[in-house]
Amino acid sequence: MAEVLVYVDHVDGAVRKPTLELLTLARRIGEPVAVHLGPHADEAAKVLAEHGAVKVLAADAPEFAEYLVAPKVDALQAAYDAVSPAAVLLPSSAEGKEIGARLAVRIGSGIITDAVDLEAGAEGPVATQSVFAASYTTKSRITKGTPVITVKPNSAAPEAAPAAGTVEQLAVTVADSSKGTKIVSRTPRESTGRPELTEAAIVVSGGRGVNGAENFPVIEALADSLGAAVGASRAAVDAGWYPHTNQVGQTGKSVSPQLYIAAGISGAIQHRAGMQTSKTIVAINKDEEAPIFELVDYGVVGDLFDVVPALTDEVKTRKG
């Protein structure tokens, strides 16, 4: 069966969930071969094997951390040359898209980004995309070269599928021309202990209606009662009430959880662009005319400072 390269997104060997989703999708079109760049490939390989990786191509070089993106493209290209895959799949993160794009130029292939589903077709894999702020669903394929496709988080439920997952070292030469952009320093983000926004099953977001950083704990308390991630509208982020990393929308994160709760958010098109594919949508807003109500499965017209704490209490009671 044809092999499919899967680019592994990990933090020091801890594989992130979107990669497990990629492995699941990859099995629909061939045999997944994972490409692990950076340290702790052996740790990662265990998890990758459990999810169907027949092989793990591993490379570690200081250049991956010292320079932006391009050395990783060199490595992925080496994997591509070694395997001659039927397709290359990457997560739709900023970096995943950039690596995929540059690889596509090098191997003379087309690229599809932000796929939300993937299936085998008569003429190669067919990708589903959700476009124009999720108002259209398209199906596309790549007509030249080896398909390079990036997939959004939460596009598939990771399935266990034990495979060999044998680790093989990949020889990588980083070209001088790939050392153009130096990473001078790096400040890691502090963990909040809450689920990762794009991976969470439930997201609770606050907007301008939250009316101040000092009130965001109201949103956080609801999120914690549900085991949810916290999101924010750009209005709330621009006002400095919540970090930009939590922004949901066109220029923030795009999320697709089982449940999205919007409190004090009007539902502007740019916000919708990032949450419209959520399975169940709930809104709390004191303006019954707010456009967010057009999207909801359940809406409460009311003051969030009454409704949200009451809901939090109720959730806690029910969960005992």
Added chain:
Amino acid sequence: MSLRIVVCVKYVPDATGDRHFAEDLTVDRDDVDGLLSELDEYAVEQALQIKEAADDAEITVLTVGPEDANDALRKALSMGADKAVHVEDDDLHGTDALGTSLVLAKAIEKTGYDLVVCGMASTDGTMGVLPALLAERLNVPQVTQLSEVSVDGGKVTGRRDGDTASEQLEAALPAVVSVTDQSGEARYPSFKGIMAAKKKPVESLDLEDLEIEADEVGLEGAWTKVEDAAERPARTAGTIVKDEGEGGKQLAEFLAGQKFI
């Protein structure tokens, strides 16, 4: 020597309008107003600030798009860019990301550049790949997704705020930069700027000028093919209740019914 800045700007259908696909599954541009992609205003703004900080710099705005894309160039010129290049050709209809990057790269090389500035993503295709594609094609450093950028002494530096870390980047010119909407509000064109823009030069180029064959771009030459585009079915109207003291409880009831609690 003068710092030559090229800003790539895209003309896109208004996101607040009713965007849809034409019969050939390309974006229907006749039916909805177009404008300069809002995220490219941030690119123009940062280019203007880089110019203001430099001794001597010149900003060329570049677009690949149909006749109306001229509007996007005018807007950028009225904000303060110096001149414009418009790549326009009937054979460009339906060009995908690989094709667009080919055309932009050739036009950038023809114009001459030290720094290319892009937006983080267009507001229609929203791929966010063009800057990386350009860096690859031009074989220069990519310094992308910056929320802060400056140019000094032949070097570009900037801050990239990622998922797991915030990185400080540095590269020698020439380079391709992309900036996010966190980089700073874009200025409004002044009346004076709007009047001045009318007199600024707009150079028009076609595929022949760039030595690109028609079958390398357009629908025919595309590396990708859209096979189907369906409007998402309207959501069925949800339940909406007014909070009269019981709103939180009612919502909890709904969530429990859906097995979220």
